[in-house]
Structures are given as C-alpha cells and as structure tokens.
Amino acid sequence: MPEPPPRKSSIPPPPPARAAGGAGPAGRRPLGVSVIVPAYNEERGIGAVLADLRRVLDGLELPAELLVVDDGSTDGTAAEARKTQGVRVLEHRANRGYGAALKTGIREARFELIVITDADGTYPCEAIPQLVERWRATECAMAVGARTGGHVQIPWIRRPAKWVIGRMANMVAGEPIPDINSGLRLFRRSVALRLFPLLPDGFSFTTTITLALLTNGFRVEYLPIDYRARVGRSKIRPIRDTLGFMQLILRIALYFAPLKIFLALAGLLLLLAVAWALVSRFALGQLADVSTVVLAEGALQIAIVGLLAELVNRRLPNLYRDED
Incomplete structure (x- = not known):
C-alpha cells in the first residue's frame, strides 16, 4: 500500500511582507x-x-x-x-x-x-x-x-x-x-x-x-x-x-490534533458498549440490546469523523519557515 502523505503544518501561512526589508509587520527584523x-x-x-x-x-x-x-x-x-x-x-x-x-x-x-x-x-x-x-x-x-x-x-x-x-x-x-x-x-x-x-x-x-x-x-x-x-x-x-x-x-x-480527541471519545463509547453488553449477558441474562448497538455505532461514527477531520487538517498549508 502507498504510504500516507507526510503531515503538513496547520499553522496559517504568513501574510505577504512588504518589499522594503523589515518595513512591514511581517518583514524580517535584524538579529537582536x-x-x-x-x-x-x-x-x-x-x-x-x-x-x-x-x-x-x-x-x-x-x-x-x-x-x-x-x-x-x-x-x-x-x-x-x-x-x-x-x-x-x-x-x-x-x-x-x-x-x-x-x-x-x-x-x-x-x-x-x-x-x-x-x-x-x-x-x-x-x-x-x-x-x-x-x-x-x-x-x-x-x-x-x-x-x-x-x-x-x-x-x-x-x-x-x-x-x-x-x-x-x-x-x-x-x-x-x-x-x-x-x-x-x-x-x-x-x-x-x-x-x-x-x-x-x-x-x-x-x-x-x-x-x-x-x-x-x-x-x-x-x-x-x-x-x-x-x-x-x-x-x-x-x-x-x-x-x-x-x-x-x-x-x-x-x-x-483532532484524531486524538475523536478517538478518545470513540474509545470511551466503545468501552461503555462492551461494559453494557457484559452486564446484559451475565447480570440480566440476555443478549446485547439496542443500547449496546447504539453505543457501538456512535463510537464508529465518532472515529470516522475524527479520521475525516485529520485528513482535512493534513491538507492545510505548510508554515513558511524563514531561514537565515
């Protein structure tokens, strides 16, 4: 499988500097x-x-x-x-x-x-x-x-x-x-x-x-x-x-870092789904009910949203780095 594209910086690109060196707010100042x-x-x-x-x-x-x-x-x-x-x-x-x-x-x-x-x-x-x-x-x-x-x-x-x-x-x-x-x-x-x-x-x-x-x-x-x-x-x-x-x-x-947050939420919902399934099976003596399915589906949907957010984030422009 092809490797995913390298992560790009999500810091906004710089505003254009004025022609005169250091004259505008974005212009490079002397080293000091x-x-x-x-x-x-x-x-x-x-x-x-x-x-x-x-x-x-x-x-x-x-x-x-x-x-x-x-x-x-x-x-x-x-x-x-x-x-x-x-x-x-x-x-x-x-x-x-x-x-x-x-x-x-x-x-x-x-x-x-x-x-x-x-x-x-x-x-x-x-x-x-x-x-x-x-x-x-x-x-x-x-x-x-x-x-x-x-x-x-x-x-x-x-x-x-x-x-x-x-x-x-x-x-x-x-x-x-x-x-x-x-x-x-x-x-x-x-x-x-x-x-x-x-x-x-x-x-x-x-x-x-x-x-x-x-x-x-x-x-x-x-x-x-x-x-x-x-x-x-x-x-x-x-x-x-x-x-x-x-x-x-x-x-x-x-x-x-949207993927970290969405995966954490998805993991929490998945744990709740597993816990409720175990309670239903061993405490209530029944198979997983609709609550377990809803929690599991919610975890999957949140994980998908996180992946989409991460893909959008990776497509944001690179930070322009000034070099001496």
Whole structure:
C-alpha cells in the first residue's frame, strides 16, 4: 500500500511582507533581542524589574531593546516605567488583555528574537542570556524558562489546576511539557506573526503558542528556572482561568490534533458498549440490546469523523519557515 502523505503544518501561512526589508509587520527584523514586558497596574514592582532587565541586556552580545506595553493601567505604571533609561513604553487606552499586550509589543519590536517576561518580579531576568544561548545552540523555534528550578514559589491553590492542565497539554502534544504557560520565553518574531490569527488576547497566549508549535513538529527547548513570589496582587482568577485553560486546550487539540480527541471519545463509547453488553449477558441474562448497538455505532461514527477531520487538517498549508 502507498504510504500516507507526510503531515503538513496547520499553522496559517504568513501574510505577504512588504518589499522594503523589515518595513512591514511581517518583514524580517535584524538579529537582536526585543524584551517585551506586558504590564497592568504594576506600579509597585515594575521599576525594580526594568532596572534588572536593563542591567542584563547591557551585558548581551546581541543588540537589544526593552519594551513595556501598559495595558490600560489605572495607576502610575507607565510613568514608573519611563523612569528607566532606554525603555520604550507603549500604551493601550483600555485593558485589552495579556495576549493583546504581547501582540502589540511583537508588532512594534525592532529585533527578530522576542523575549517575554512579567512585570511583577516573579521571573529571573538573569536567565535571559541562557535562553539566547540555548536558542543559538539548538536553533529551536522557542526556548522556555520552565519553572522547575530549586526555588519555585507557586501558590498551593494554583498547583492542582496547573497539574491537570499540564496532563491535558502533554496528551495533546504527545510529549512531556515541563511548563506549559511559563511567562518567560524566547521565540522568533517572524514565527509568532504567522500564529497571530490563532493567539488569544488573554492569559492563554503562552499555552496556545506552545501547543501550536509542538503539535506542528517544531522544536521547543526548556531551561529550568526559579520562580519568585510576585510583587503586588495577582491578576489570575483560579477557578475561572483554570476552566478557560482547559477549554482552550480542547479547542487547540481539535484544531491541531483532532484524531486524538475523536478517538478518545470513540474509545470511551466503545468501552461503555462492551461494559453494557457484559452486564446484559451475565447480570440480566440476555443478549446485547439496542443500547449496546447504539453505543457501538456512535463510537464508529465518532472515529470516522475524527479520521475525516485529520485528513482535512493534513491538507492545510505548510508554515513558511524563514531561514537565515
């Protein structure tokens, strides 16, 4: 039998770049590091974070810039950020979300390598040079600071939800993911722009970009880092955001790996059919009734839908990869 066609990336193709190199949003930027810090009401801690970032970036071999995207803060976040020399401050008139702030920064970034981190002091900025070196050594699509170091201060109330989300993400990606939604990571601007139609405006930006790359065969590297207690009040809503993350992972799975979801559902129905057939035979003393047949037929139909969805997914266009 002929072999099936190779899997194609389901990431959308790039928008056309303008003729002038780097002039348009999709144009390739010079090789350098743009650090993007989304901030919403972080007046208390952003000054110290930016000072540390400025010190780290001054020691990089590559050219670098520091951008703060003030996402409609109602305190003095923007004014505090401008006190740090050499910081570009971009402002949203209203609060649009974590992902929206990152996308604004990515559009306006002057360099090809994007590093994102938070404004609350939780992530160690001294890990940024290591992320750059990991990218240089492996040429990966993304390097993630995984919160698996020796000193990780994640609140206990968030750990069960984080564990559940992690297991779901591992199933979708087909490989272990040490940290699905770390806010410290490095990736190429040109690749991120191709994902913009898929990337949400909320906190699930990092989860989405991770699963989008992994399910399309891109290499993602992980660097163990520490995670500190935040300065100021958290913007995370544990129950609502956890349910939102789980819903998001299911949506991503249906988009990038539909066969896994549909086969899991089909397998569940088939197990129910077998279980009911056994109950009918040995407990009720009768052959399989109509319920068993309905469950088995439902499993078959769901499996067929999954196969069709997978075939459609494989026909979506390849991701255009820029090469140096």
